[in-house]
Amino acid sequence: MNTSTLTTTTTAVRPSPARSPRLAGLALSALIAAAAIAAARTDWLQAHGFSALTLAIVIGMLAGNLGYRRIAPSCAPGVNFSKQNLLRLGIILYGFRLTFQDIGHVGLSGVLIDALVLSSTFGIALLVGTRVFKLDRETAMLIGAGSSICGAAAVMATEPVLRAQPAQVTVAVATVVVFGSLAIFLYPLLYHLNLHWHFLAASPLAFGIYTGSTVHEVAQVVAAARAISADAANTAVIAKMVRVMMLAPFLMLLSAYVAKKAAKKTAGTRQEHEKSDSTAKPGAGGLAIPWFAFGFVAVVAFNSMNLLPGPLVSHINDADNVLLAMAMAALGISTHFSSLRTAGIKPLMFAAVLFGWLIVGGALINTLVLRLFA
Numbered sequence: 001m002n003t004s005t006l007t008t009t010t011t012a013v014r015p016s017p018a019r020s021p022r023l024a025g026l027a028l029s030a031l032i033a034a035a036a037i038a039a040a041r042t043d044w045l046q047a048h049g050f051s052a053l054t055l056a057i058v059i060g061m062l063a064g065n066l067g068y069r070r071i072a073p074s075c076a077p078g079v080n081f082s083k084q085n086l087l088r089l090g091i092i093l094y095g096f097r098l099t100f101q102d103i104g105h106v107g108l109s110g111v112l113i114d115a116l117v118l119s120s121t122f123g124i125a126l127l128v129g130t131r132v133f134k135l136d137r138e139t140a141m142l143i144g145a146g147s148s149i150c151g152a153a154a155v156m157a158t159e160p161v162l163r164a165q166p167a168q169v170t171v172a173v174a175t176v177v178v179f180g181s182l183a184i185f186l187y188p189l190l191y192h193l194n195l196h197w198h199f200l201a202a203s204p205l206a207f208g209i210y211t212g213s214t215v216h217e218v219a220q221v222v223a224a225a226r227a228i229s230a231d232a233a234n235t236a237v238i239a240k241m242v243r244v245m246m247l248a249p250f251l252m253l254l255s256a257y258v259a260k261k262a263a264k265k266t267a268g269t270r271q272e273h274e275k276s277d278s279t280a281k282p283g284a285g286g287l288a289i290p291w292f293a294f295g296f297v298a299v300v301a302f303n304s305m306n307l308l309p310g311p312l313v314s315h316i317n318d319a320d321n322v323l324l325a326m327a328m329a330a331l332g333i334s335t336h337f338s339s340l341r342t343a344g345i346k347p348l349m350f351a352a353v354l355f356g357w358l359i360v361g362g363a364l365i366n367t368l369v370l371r372l373f374a
Contacts, residue, residue: 022078022081053324096303110238122148143171143347149244179352179354212239251293
């Protein structure tokens with residue numbers, strides 16, 4: 001064998017330099033996700049509503065700020081792949097947790113309650129966040145999405161539509177953790193107060209709908225409602241899942257809103273920049289369609305037909321937990337504490353206002369709708 005042949009053979013078996021960094025970053029995200037999933041199974045963390053997603057971002061932030069910079073060049077491609085591509089796949093597979101039959105369990109009143117809570121909370125977030133607290137639009141929308149729909153999963157699903165920065169996403173997730181955890185202890189107290197004051201119908205069923213329509217995370221809904229009764233927990237989870245199902249239409253409407261805002265901004269500067277606009281990329285400022293949202297709806301529709309055996313669906317949900325935990329871990333790795341310090345206390349105060357609306361405004365919405373359908 002001559003020298004040129006040996007050189008060619010050696011080059012052929014050498015690992016691709018582009019592939020190795022991606023694998024390293026994926027392995028790091030997977031390692032953190034595995035640790036978070038294992039920790040989330042402990043009794044204490046389950047009882048207090050800490051999901052694997054929450055733990056994954058916390059562990060990821062610790063790793064990203066304590067030693068990640070040394071290995072960042074070899075891991076960055078895989079970390080970015082996790083928080084973008086794996087996130088979208090995870091949101092699509094999230095549809096296997098839902099069926100259209102869930103709507104029937106809470107009735108039209110439950111669907112209307114969820115829709116009103118979602119729209120009112122996000123509307124308040126958009127107005128109060130930007131005009132009162134002077135937050136940037138992306139941070140206000142991310143906190144609004146997390147508060148109004150399904151916590152961290154909604155924040156992560158909204159991020160591609162807004163093209164938000166990792167620090168903005170992490171701040172939004174942090175608010176979900178703080179106030180969702182507070183809800184776990186507060187809602188059982190509200191239930192017992194309601195038995196005396198009767199702000200809502202004094203039944204576990206009614207309070208279950210209230211809990212499912214106003215508490216941030218699915219895990220937090222379960223933890224809060226279980227402290228009341230099994231019936232309340234069952235109803236709360238169904239109401240929460242109907243609320244989660246609204247994620248897809250929400251993302252589509254949000255994408256249209258963002259595109260409309262971008263189009264207005266472009267139109268306002270077009271006369272001053274005619275020459276530069278002529279060289280702009282086609283479709284700039286156009287509708288950024290969240291295709292993964294359509295995939296989410298398609299999976300829900302498929303799951304509603306009950307074609308797959310239960311054990312297989314359970315395994316798919318386990319795999320989806322891993323994908324979403326990897327995405328959250330990658331987000332945490334990409335976030336630096338300095339960015340969170342820059343955000344200040346305003347996002348937390350803003351999230352507190354939304355939390356107050358979910359409790360008070362959510363109770364008012366629940367009362368009015370249930371009386372309407374009584």
